[in-house]
Amino acid sequence: MRTAGLFGGVFWPRLAYAAFLVGIPLVLGLFLVWWTTRRRDAGRVRRARVARLIGLGAGVVVGVLTVFAAQAFLAPVAVVAGYLVGVHHGDLSQVP
Numbered sequence: 001m002r003t004a005g006l007f008g009g010v011f012w013p014r015l016a017y018a019a020f021l022v023g024i025p026l027v028l029g030l031f032l033v034w035w036t037t038r039r040r041d042a043g044r045v046r047r048a049r050v051a052r053l054i055g056l057g058a059g060v061v062v063g064v065l066t067v068f069a070a071q072a073f074l075a076p077v078a079v080v081a082g083y084l085v086g087v088h089h090g091d092l093s094q095v096p
Helices: 011-036 042-068 072-090
Strands: none
Touching: 011 042, 011 072, 042 072
């Protein structure tokens, strides 16, 4: 019996595809985090930056999982949704 290697023959191409689909919105999101939090009040900036990065991280994880669940078109949407959740939690949740 012959196997296709580590994790089967589909794992690595699908992982590369996920990195492509998730990587482009991730780079854009990291640029937005840097751009929007570069010159402001130190305490608020740290909270906003951490919340946005956590949101991006959660979006990347969900995006990669959607590629492996055969829903690849939702991967960039998951990254953007994670970023927006981070924006809401870090900046907009404190607005009265």
